[in-house]
Amino acid sequence: xxxxxxxxxxxxxxxxxxxxxxxxxxxxxxxxxxxxxxxxxxxxxxxxxxxxxxxxxxxxxxxxxxxxxxxxxxxxxxxxxxxxxxxxxxxxxxxxxxxxxxxxxxxxxxxxxx
Amino acid sequence: xxxxxxxxxxxxxxxxxxxxxxxxxxxxxxxxxxxxxxxxxxxxxxxxxxxxxxxxxxxxxxxxxxxxxxxxxxxxxxxxxxxxxxxxxxxxxxxxxxxxxxxxxxxxxxxxx
Numbered sequence: 001x002x003x004x005x006x007x008x009x010x011x012x013x014x015x016x017x018x019x020x021x022x023x024x025x026x027x028x029x030x031x032x033x034x035x036x037x038x039x040x041x042x043x044x045x046x047x048x049x050x051x052x053x054x055x056x057x058x059x060x061x062x063x064x065x066x067x068x069x070x071x072x073x074x075x076x077x078x079x080x081x082x083x084x085x086x087x088x089x090x091x092x093x094x095x096x097x098x099x100x101x102x103x104x105x106x107x108x109x110x111x112x113x114x
Numbered sequence: 115x116x117x118x119x120x121x122x123x124x125x126x127x128x129x130x131x132x133x134x135x136x137x138x139x140x141x142x143x144x145x146x147x148x149x150x151x152x153x154x155x156x157x158x159x160x161x162x163x164x165x166x167x168x169x170x171x172x173x174x175x176x177x178x179x180x181x182x183x184x185x186x187x188x189x190x191x192x193x194x195x196x197x198x199x200x201x202x203x204x205x206x207x208x209x210x211x212x213x214x215x216x217x218x219x220x221x222x223x224x225x226x227x
Binding site (some may be wrong): 003004033035041042043045048056059091093102103105106107108 | 120150158159160163204206214216217218220
């Protein structure tokens with residue numbers, strides 16, 4: 001596609017439910033990132049995929065969070081047993097190779113946990 | 115560990131006035147530095163980046179930033195602000211290692227007519 005696509009754009013869920021957020025990066029980009037932006041906060045790094053290497057999961061806040069990237073393209077971020085503090089905008093970005101390249105961001109998924 | 119500090123949460127300037135947004139970083143080696151802008155209802159967009167060479171870098175929309183190693187700073191500047199520059203600005207640091215970019219908490223810019 002022309003840009004990074006994220007779905008859904010908005011997600012409202014009840015506390016304790018599981019959610020899946022999807023990211024479709026720009027075709028040919030080998031690097032994919034997930035960040036979280038809470039109200040009034042900066043971008044918090046969650047996880048980074050680079051090609052076939054093991055992902056950098058150092059930013060995941062708890063074991064309720066996980067992500068996978070299938071076939072080196074689409075990525076899914078899963079949050080299990082959601083909590084109210086998980087409410088945030090989840091941003092996905094991709095770049096051609098490494099973090100030293102320009103990141104292209106999607107429009108994000110606004111997650112609201114009631 | 116790498117980190118970025120943007121000391122100003124919110125800045126208001128008049129249209130046509132000059133602008134400087136502050137950014138301080140912590141990084142163990144030569145940093146790669148970036149400024150991104152997030153306009154209302156839009157995704158983040160790269161304004162400019164510094165990798166090496168000339169410490170004054172030019173970006174899009176008339177922005178520039180200066181890398182000062184001695185001060186661990188990478189401040190963003192614009193000589194004359196336009197109303198369309200109202201947005202949130204994020205400074206970020208990265209490097210040659212396999213680490214994702216670390217972003218600051220952002221500075222929200224408001225432009226008064």
